Amino acid sequence: MTEQPNAAPIEFHFDFSSPYSYLASERIEALAARHGRSVAWRPFLLGAVFKTEGTQPLTTYPLKGAYARHDIERTARGHGIPFVWPPRFPFLSVNAARLVYWVQDSADPSAGAGDPATPLVHALFRAAFAEGRDLGHAEATLDAAEAAGLDRAAAAAAVKDAAVKARLKEATEAAMARGVFGSPFLFVDGEPFWGHDRLPDVEAWLEAGGW
Amino acid sequence: MTEQPNAAPIEFHFDFSSPYSYLASERIEALAARHGRSVAWRPFLLGAVFKTEGTQPLTTYPLKGAYARHDIERTARGHGIPFVWPPRFPFLSVNAARLVYWVQDSADPSAGAGDPATPLVHALFRAAFAEGRDLGHAEATLDAAEAAGLDRAAAAAAVKDAAVKARLKEATEAAMARGVFGSPFLFVDGEPFWGHDRLPDVEAWLEAGGW
Numbered sequence: 001m002t003e004q005p006n007a008a009p010i011e012f013h014f015d016f017s018s019p020y021s022y023l024a025s026e027r028i029e030a031l032a033a034r035h036g037r038s039v040a041w042r043p044f045l046l047g048a049v050f051k052t053e054g055t056q057p058l059t060t061y062p063l064k065g066a067y068a069r070h071d072i073e074r075t076a077r078g079h080g081i082p083f084v085w086p087p088r089f090p091f092l093s094v095n096a097a098r099l100v101y102w103v104q105d106s107a108d109p110s111a112g113a114g115d116p117a118t119p120l121v122h123a124l125f126r127a128a129f130a131e132g133r134d135l136g137h138a139e140a141t142l143d144a145a146e147a148a149g150l151d152r153a154a155a156a157a158a159v160k161d162a163a164v165k166a167r168l169k170e171a172t173e174a175a176m177a178r179g180v181f182g183s184p185f186l187f188v189d190g191e192p193f194w195g196h197d198r199l200p201d202v203e204a205w206l207e208a209g210g211w
Numbered sequence: 212m213t214e215q216p217n218a219a220p221i222e223f224h225f226d227f228s229s230p231y232s233y234l235a236s237e238r239i240e241a242l243a244a245r246h247g248r249s250v251a252w253r254p255f256l257l258g259a260v261f262k263t264e265g266t267q268p269l270t271t272y273p274l275k276g277a278y279a280r281h282d283i284e285r286t287a288r289g290h291g292i293p294f295v296w297p298p299r300f301p302f303l304s305v306n307a308a309r310l311v312y313w314v315q316d317s318a319d320p321s322a323g324a325g326d327p328a329t330p331l332v333h334a335l336f337r338a339a340f341a342e343g344r345d346l347g348h349a350e351a352t353l354d355a356a357e358a359a360g361l362d363r364a365a366a367a368a369a370v371k372d373a374a375v376k377a378r379l380k381e382a383t384e385a386a387m388a389r390g391v392f393g394s395p396f397l398f399v400d401g402e403p404f405w406g407h408d409r410l411p412d413v414e415a416w417l418e419a420g421g422w
Contacts, residue, residue, distance in 0.1 A: 049274070052273065052274070053272050053273060053274055053275060054267075054272070055272065055275070056265075061264050061265070061266065061392070062263065062264060062392075063260070063263070063264055063387065063390050063391070063392035064264060064266075064392045064393065067390060067392065067403060067405055070403070071405070074422075075412075077422055078412070078415070078422055176274065179277060179278060180274070181272070181273075181274035181275045181278065182275065192278060192281070192282075194278055194282070195408070197406070197408040197409070198408070200411065201286075201289070204289070211285075211289055
């Protein structure tokens with residue numbers, strides 16, 4: 001299906017440290033394209049949610065954590081998506097998230113359809129979960145930014161920029177105000193879907209126009 | 212596909228107070244039958260898991276709870292499964308769970324394939340989530356037991372029987388020892404699958420024989 005200029009993009013909220021979000025990031029564009037949609041990347045910080053909800057990173061729960069590790073590896077294998085565990089998990093994703101908003105906000109609005117941060121999002125996610133880099137290290141994040149075509153020095157300055165920092169903070173608060181509590185968390189025309197395992201529901205929703 | 216006498220049943224671990232487990236209970240037998248499998252019902256008490264894991268009932272989390280209510284209703288609607296919220300949620304499911312083991316343990320082993328508690332499981336789940344009865348009340352549980360063909364007086368005695376109580380306690384401990392931390396939690400030839408949303412994966416696993 002061709003792009004429908006009036007169709008809203010699928011809003012993809014995520015924290016870069018979420019393995020299920022990496023898996024979903026590898027599948028969402030093809031799914032969206034099948035229904036004439038684009039994807040708008042909306043990184044946020046899960047840590048802020050954990051404080052409000054009283055929850056913790058998935059893998060810190062004794063039984064649930066062990067299952068999640070197994071399920072994530074099995075899901076990656078089933079979809080043929082390369083997957084490794086980063087050396088630290090969860091890792092600090094704040095710089096990676098800031099870069100996405102910096103790229104989006106500094107892009108030329110007349111450049112056409114599609115999220116200008118798409119190559120960066122994939123480069124960062126793959127650095128972490130396909131190559132096993134630790135995005136908590138500034139150098140690993142900047143390596144991925146450079147691989148996505150960004151100027152390394154400008155990217156290094158951006159993650160320390162007060163306005164960029166504030167932008168991510170606002171985005172996180174805005175996401176929570178809309179009910180986002182986990183990652184990935186998608187909105188399709190305002191309808192919320194949480195989790196990589198809801199992608200078939202997202203597709204069914206787009207096909208049926210809701211139910 | 213016909214029953215394969217040597218194929219192990221799908222082990223369906225659940226707490227009766229779990230809406231996603233009710234939804235899965237309405238779909239699992241047809242799925243199992245498509246692959247020559249039967250279903251073995253394994254109720255346990257989620258409350259014991261919450262203590263060990265440090266988690267809480269889904270709907271008590273502020274943002275996650277609101278989403279879960281929406282997602283459960285949407286999922287039921289999408290699958291055409293009748294659904295109402297019981298008057299109290301979560302409710303005490305201990306008596307309902309005890310009845311299942313009582314029926315299984317007192318059934319004639321020569322009666323043939325299939326779990327003898329199947330009609331009871333459906334009667335109890337539907338009383339709660341299709342009819343909106345509160346299974347925390349003994350009378351509602353006994354009404355469902357009677358509707359499933361059980362002797363009401365015998366069922367009333369069974370839920371107070373020390374051996375039946377111990378049986379459920381042991382089953383809950385055994386489930387947790389196998390890694391069960393949520394509901395529904397299925398094992399297919401030893402492979403664990405957590406959640407109603409993993410039913411498509413269970414089906415794919417049975418089709419492919421694993422991956």
